[in-house]
Amino acid sequence: MSAVSAPAKSKPSRCSVILSSVTAFCAGVVNGLLGTGGGIPLLFLLRRHSAAQDAFASALCCILPLSILSAALYYQTGSITVSELFSSDILPYLLGAIPGGILGAVLLDRLKLSLIQYVFAALLLFSGWRMAFS
Amino acid sequence: MVILQFLIGILIASLAGMGVGGGGLLVIWLVFIANMSAPTAQGINLVFFIVSALCALPLHIKKRRLPWSRILFYTATALPGAWIGCRLASVLPEMTARRCFGYFLLLSGTFQLYRQLKRNFSLDERFKS
Numbered sequence: 001m002s003a004v005s006a007p008a009k010s011k012p013s014r015c016s017v018i019l020s021s022v023t024a025f026c027a028g029v030v031n032g033l034l035g036t037g038g039g040i041p042l043l044f045l046l047r048r049h050s051a052a053q054d055a056f057a058s059a060l061c062c063i064l065p066l067s068i069l070s071a072a073l074y075y076q077t078g079s080i081t082v083s084e085l086f087s088s089d090i091l092p093y094l095l096g097a098i099p100g101g102i103l104g105a106v107l108l109d110r111l112k113l114s115l116i117q118y119v120f121a122a123l124l125l126f127s128g129w130r131m132a133f134s
Numbered sequence: 135m136v137i138l139q140f141l142i143g144i145l146i147a148s149l150a151g152m153g154v155g156g157g158g159l160l161v162i163w164l165v166f167i168a169n170m171s172a173p174t175a176q177g178i179n180l181v182f183f184i185v186s187a188l189c190a191l192p193l194h195i196k197k198r199r200l201p202w203s204r205i206l207f208y209t210a211t212a213l214p215g216a217w218i219g220c221r222l223a224s225v226l227p228e229m230t231a232r233r234c235f236g237y238f239l240l241l242s243g244t245f246q247l248y249r250q251l252k253r254n255f256s257l258d259e260r261f262k263s
Contacts, residue, residue, distance in 0.1 A: 020207075020208070020211075021211045024207075024208040024209075024211035024212045024215070025211050025212060025214065025215040026215060027208075027212050027215065028211070028212030028213060028214065028215025028216035028217075028218075028219060029215040029216070029218055029219040029222070030215075030219060030238065031212070031215075031216050031219060032215065032216035032217065032218065032219020032220040032221075032222070032223065033219035033220070033222050033223050033226075033231070033234070034158065034161075034176060034219075034223075034231070034234065034235045034238065035158070035161060035173075035175070035176025035177060035179045035180050035223070036158040036161060036176065036179050036180075036183070036235075037158060037235070037238055037239070037242065038212065038216070039153070040242045040246075042208055042212070043153075045208065046201070046204065046208075049201060049204065050201060053153075053198065054198050054199060054200065054201075055153075056152060056153025057153050057194035057198050057200060058153075058200050058201060058204070058205055059153050060150075060151075060153040060187050060190060060191065060194065061191065061194075061200060061205045061209075062205050062208045062209045062212065063183070063187070064184065064187045064188070064191065065209050065213065066209065066212055066213060066216040067180045067183050067184050067187070068184060069213060069216050069217065069220075070180050070216050070219070070220050071177065071180040071181050071184060073217065073220035073221075074173070074176070074177035074180060074220065074223075075177070077220070077223075077224045079173040079174055079176070079177040079223075079224070080174060080177030080178060080180075080181065084174070084178075085178070085181055088136070089139075089168065090178055092136045092137075092139035092140040092143060093139050093140070093142065093143040093146075093160065093178075093182055094143065094181065094182060094185055095140060095143065096139070096140040096141065096142065096143020096144040096145075096146075096147060097143050097144075097146075097147040097150075097182050097183075097185040097186040097189070098147075098185060098186075098189050099144055099147075099189075100143055100144040100145065100146065100147025100148045100150070100151060100186055100189075101147045101148070101150065101151035101185065101186030101187065101188070101189030101190040102151065102189050102190060102193065103144065103147075103148040103151060104147060104148035104149060104150060104151020104152040104153075104186070104190050105151045105152070105189075105190035105191075105193035105194055105197075106193065107148060107151075107152060108151075108152045108153065108194075109197070114250060114253075114254065116152065117246060117250045118247075118250060120149070120246060121243050121246040121247040121250060122243075122247075123149075123159060123243075124239050124240075124242050124243030124246060125239070125240060125243035125244070125247070127158060127159060127162045127236075127239050127243075128235075128236045128237065128238070128239030128240035128241075128242070128243055129236070129240065130162060130166065130236070131158075131162065131165075131232055131233070131235050131236030131239060132233055132236025132237050132239075132240060133236070134166070
């Protein structure tokens, strides 16, 4: 299993349940509005109860149904079309997602977690700066 | 160009498959390099994430102890939020959506970096004492 031990289980208080519900709801809004990023607030919630690697995998499970719903709504509003997804401009990215997804699941146990998190933080800051100020 | 796109797909999907997310990197790439509109890039990013997550998930389910009751609870709570977010995305001006996304990433990155530095610092202190 995971290298980092999980915190001890305790019965959640009503306040904690409400806070978790609001955070999860906001994660859904972010994911729907921006097409990404909903996993970050969920990850912080899951990290309180699970080991780091288990929390990452759990966040992935939570976000998948949200992304399916969001993608369906983006399709409905015409932001994406099936022909666009299968065009030569987009298809190579989607084909790369197949080995990439498997590779990510394998690497999660093999790479040093702090390294992954530093790289991820640097990418977030760089991407955010480009998006907000360019 | 096709090979480069394929390799970028592998790189970003491996981050998504790890569960650390791609941080919207594909959105950045598609908007700044491929000159796509932000809503289209966000839609493509969603489909890209679905493909990579579906490939990674069987391995995670096989290897880990996942808290299914929590996962179901958070997902059920987040689904109405996702619906509202999508509706907002179709009415917000593109520049506003892009700026919102940028600020969100900056905030997340700062928090992530702070948390990691704090964790490393407290570990160092523990080793010293």
